[in-house]
Amino acid sequence: MEVKTITPPIVQLEGVAKSYGGAVALARLDLDVRAGEFFTLLGPSGSGKTTTLRLIAGFERPDTGRILLDGADVARLPPFDRNVNTVFQDYALFPHLTLVENVAYGLRAKKMPKAQAEAEAEKALEAVKLGAYGGRKPAQLSGGQRQRVALARAMVNKPRVLLLDEPLGALDLKLRHQMQAELKRLQHETGITFIYVTHDQDEALSMSDRIAVFSEGRIEQVGTPFDLYERPATEFVADFVGTSNILGHALLRPEKVRLQPLDAPVPEGANAKPGIVRESIYLGAVTRYQVVLDDGALLAVMETNSVPLGNRLRLNAGDQVLAVWPKAAAVNIGN
Amino acid sequence: MRSETFIWAAVVAIFGFLFIPIAIILLYAFSAAPIPAWPIAGFTLHWFPDTWHDEQVREALLLSIEVAALATVMAILFGALAALAVVKMRSASREVVSFVAVLPIALPGILTGMALASYFATWGVNLSYWTIVAGHATFCTVIVYNNVVARLRRMPRSLTEASADLGADAFRTFRLVQLPMMASAIGAGALLAFALSFDEVIVTTFTAGAQNTLPLWIFGAIRLGQALPEVNVVVFAIIVFTAVPVLLAQKLIGEAGKMAR
Numbered sequence: 001m002e003v004k005t006i007t008p009p010i011v012q013l014e015g016v017a018k019s020y021g022g023a024v025a026l027a028r029l030d031l032d033v034r035a036g037e038f039f040t041l042l043g044p045s046g047s048g049k050t051t052t053l054r055l056i057a058g059f060e061r062p063d064t065g066r067i068l069l070d071g072a073d074v075a076r077l078p079p080f081d082r083n084v085n086t087v088f089q090d091y092a093l094f095p096h097l098t099l100v101e102n103v104a105y106g107l108r109a110k111k112m113p114k115a116q117a118e119a120e121a122e123k124a125l126e127a128v129k130l131g132a133y134g135g136r137k138p139a140q141l142s143g144g145q146r147q148r149v150a151l152a153r154a155m156v157n158k159p160r161v162l163l164l165d166e167p168l169g170a171l172d173l174k175l176r177h178q179m180q181a182e183l184k185r186l187q188h189e190t191g192i193t194f195i196y197v198t199h200d201q202d203e204a205l206s207m208s209d210r211i212a213v214f215s216e217g218r219i220e221q222v223g224t225p226f227d228l229y230e231r232p233a234t235e236f237v238a239d240f241v242g243t244s245n246i247l248g249h250a251l252l253r254p255e256k257v258r259l260q261p262l263d264a265p266v267p268e269g270a271n272a273k274p275g276i277v278r279e280s281i282y283l284g285a286v287t288r289y290q291v292v293l294d295d296g297a298l299l300a301v302m303e304t305n306s307v308p309l310g311n312r313l314r315l316n317a318g319d320q321v322l323a324v325w326p327k328a329a330a331v332n333i334g335n
Numbered sequence: 336m337r338s339e340t341f342i343w344a345a346v347v348a349i350f351g352f353l354f355i356p357i358a359i360i361l362l363y364a365f366s367a368a369p370i371p372a373w374p375i376a377g378f379t380l381h382w383f384p385d386t387w388h389d390e391q392v393r394e395a396l397l398l399s400i401e402v403a404a405l406a407t408v409m410a411i412l413f414g415a416l417a418a419l420a421v422v423k424m425r426s427a428s429r430e431v432v433s434f435v436a437v438l439p440i441a442l443p444g445i446l447t448g449m450a451l452a453s454y455f456a457t458w459g460v461n462l463s464y465w466t467i468v469a470g471h472a473t474f475c476t477v478i479v480y481n482n483v484v485a486r487l488r489r490m491p492r493s494l495t496e497a498s499a500d501l502g503a504d505a506f507r508t509f510r511l512v513q514l515p516m517m518a519s520a521i522g523a524g525a526l527l528a529f530a531l532s533f534d535e536v537i538v539t540t541f542t543a544g545a546q547n548t549l550p551l552w553i554f555g556a557i558r559l560g561q562a563l564p565e566v567n568v569v570v571f572a573i574i575v576f577t578a579v580p581v582l583l584a585q586k587l588i589g590e591a592g593k594m595a596r
Contacts, residue, residue: 059496079499086500092493096515105511106501157501 008071010035010193011056011161016065016075018051025051027217028065033161033195038187040196042204043214044240049197052214053163056195057086070160080109085154086163089170091146093138099125099149100134106157124156125149127186144175151183155190162187164196168203180207201241205229213237229253231331238333243300249332254302256329259289259321270324275299277319289315291323299323357574364567371563386568395552396572398464402548403532406471410528413472414479415521419513422487433484440477447473448541455542462544470542471535475528482524482588483517490516523587526580533576549573 009032018026026048033039041049054060055067058079067075074082085106093102103121108114125131128148138146147167154162164183168176184207187194198204204211205225213220213228213236221233232238238251245252259277266272275293282305289301301323315321367377386392421433439447451470455462494516498508536550543551553569556562 057496057500059499078504079496080502080504084500086497088493088497090491090493092491092497094494094497094512105498105503109502109507153501 009033012068014066016062018062024217035193036191038194038207038209040204040208040211042198042211044199047214048217049214053165053197057084057163058082083159084161084163085157085159087150087154087167089165091150093146093149095138098135098137103153103156120156124152128152143170161193161195166197233334235333245299247330250330251333252330254300257301257323257325259301260324262320262322266324270326272322272324274322277315277317277321280315280317360567360570364571382564382568386565395547395549398546399533399549402467402471403529405468406475406532407525407529409472410475410479411521411525413476415483417480418483418487436480437477439473444537448538452541466542467539470538471532475532478528479524482520486517486520519587523584526584530577530580534573
């Protein structure tokens with residue numbers, strides 16, 4: 001059930017469509033983003049999520065429809081007349097300017113005196129732990145450092161909405177996890193609304209208040225990470241978010257299935273199907289199995305390795321097992 | 336290695352073919368004999384002051400420098416603006432416009448020269464200093480255009496978008512982002528354009544009135560078989576005037592390449 005918010009959404013897209021030549025990038029999109037949200041646009045490449053972000057930033061104009069920012073239609077305004085800022089995928093730092101000049105750029109464009117703008121820029125660089133680097137040029141920084149400068153350069157302007165276009169895509173895994181936490185912290189501290197584009201579902205689930213899942217220029221579902229994972233509206237969402245077993249029209253997530261010996265008792269109200277383990281992959285905290293059920297269906301199963309060593313039967317490829325899951329664990333897609 | 340020896344022999348032969356004639360002319364500039372002859376009988380430096388004090392040579396030199404400078408200024412203006420416009424165009428019209436833009440340098444000089452001469456004649460424009468400048472500006476513009484277009488194409492679109500995103504209008508973006516990033520490409524293009532204009536003969540022949548640029552003066556002197564030692568000195572000077580800008584331009588392009596990424 002949808003809870004009606006009293007404050008109007010900070011960003012509203014109404015019937016927004018966009019084509020390039022004959023190719024439809026977005027087909028009549030409707031979207032509301034609430035003030036203070038961490039909102040993610042998730043989807044595979046070419047699904048329209050980046051086009052949506054660029055429309056909100058003003059780099060593209062919609063063919064039809066309205067884009068409301070704080071209730072006012074900005075669809076025809078150029079980027080420099082919109083109170084939003086963007087963190088670009090390639091960071092887009094100005095190579096001929098120092099970090100302080102880069103970060104002060106937006107403040108200077110809004111006619112802030114030079115000394116004040118540079119003082120603010122220094123502060124913003126300190127906030128992303130680059131206070132000592134203000135005099136350097138972007139070429140002298142690592143990828144992670146450039147990423148933080150791009151963030152400081154956008155956030156120093158205190159935009160109503162911060163748009164982030166796959167900002168962590170170029171970073172290695174460890175740095176990416178650090179920056180995810182850092183972004184969440186910054187968003188929490190500043191209260192700025194974030195609209196975040198990614199194709200990485202783990203990233204989307206771990207960071208977002210709400211997520212819009214895109215496919216082929218349409219939104220498949222908008223919801224919390226919990227909604228998308230536990231109650232996917234379409235088969236596409238079920239498949240794109242997490243690993244899924246589709247049984248008829250029902251979704252069964254791998255971690256909701258237990259594997260037990262054939263002769264062990266089946267709990268009340270559970271489904272049980274015999275099968276043979278085809279593959280067993282030990283991943284440290286969990287073990288992933290592929291089980292071929294006797295009816296021919298392939299079932300992905302994930303078991304946590306929570307049982308103390310030695311107490312547990314280890315399953316290997318070829319073992320006969322009983323796959324057991326509570327009846328309620330298989331949910332109908334679209335309910 | 337045999338193949339390596341062969342390659343080096345080929346390199347030496349080709350460079351010899353290209354540069355030995357030039358080296359000989361440079362050597363003749365120091366020859367004491369009034370008519371170039373081999374072997375060189377004796378050496379002197381007195382052709383240098385003689386040439387310097389030749390009123391005709393000085394006038395020609397001055398004209399060449401002025402024409403090259405003015406043509407370069409026009410080339411910077413037209414070439415850089417054309418490049419900015421072409422980069423913004425959609426792909427189909429961009430192909431057409433960029434083809435037309437580089438035509439002046441693809442066309443034979445004699446065609447450009449004849450066309451300009453008949454154009455000036457049709458409109459009753461007297462051939463003068465300014466018609467030479469206009470003629471040179473045609474191919475100089477292409478040089479600057481090519482350099483700047485190459486730079487702008489390598490510049491990610493996100494840079495101008497980021498500038499607009501941060502509140503800068505088109506003019507401010509041009510002044511603070513595009514122009515500084517284009518500067519070294521414009522500089523390199525301008526140096527090459529200057530060098531090209533300085534030793535241009537064919538278009539100049541058709542667009543000059545009574546004026547003599549330095550290359551035209553050489554052309555005349557050789558045809559008449561006059562002042563041959565001075566010709567050698569002038570060639571010496573032209574090599575310096577054209578080689579230095581070209582080398583500087585290469586250095587500029589190289590450094591900008593390093594900075595871009």
